[in-house]
Amino acid sequence: MTRTTIPATLLATALGLGAATGVTAQGVVDTDGDGAYSLEEMTAAYPDMTEATFMTLDTDGSGTIDEAELTAGQEAGLIPAG
Ligand SMILES: [Ca+2]
Numbered sequence: 001m002t003r004t005t006i007p008a009t010l011l012a013t014a015l016g017l018g019a020a021t022g023v024t025a026q027g028v029v030d031t032d033g034d035g036a037y038s039l040e041e042m043t044a045a046y047p048d049m050t051e052a053t054f055m056t057l058d059t060d061g062s063g064t065i066d067e068a069e070l071t072a073g074q075e076a077g078l079i080p081a082g
Pocket residue numbers: 058059060061062063064065066069
């Protein structure tokens with residue numbers, strides 16, 4: 001039996017699973033599986049996300065949001081927590 005016909009992230013989303021499967025508790029999905037969240041991935045989770053907010057969240061200027069930046073953004077009130 002194999003699960004290869006169902007993308008892991010899609011399955012995880014359907015089951016509401018956590019970060020170990022590429023989906024954070026906040027519902028941000030690492031669609032491309034690179035371990036960080038792009039503007040596109042963040043916008044999917046937070047429809048109100050703007051490029052300006054994204055750039056504020058991206059404190060190291062890497063062009064993606066990692067778990068630490070996501071948490072910091074929530075603590076700063078830039079994005080909704082939980
Ligand atoms: Ca970053």
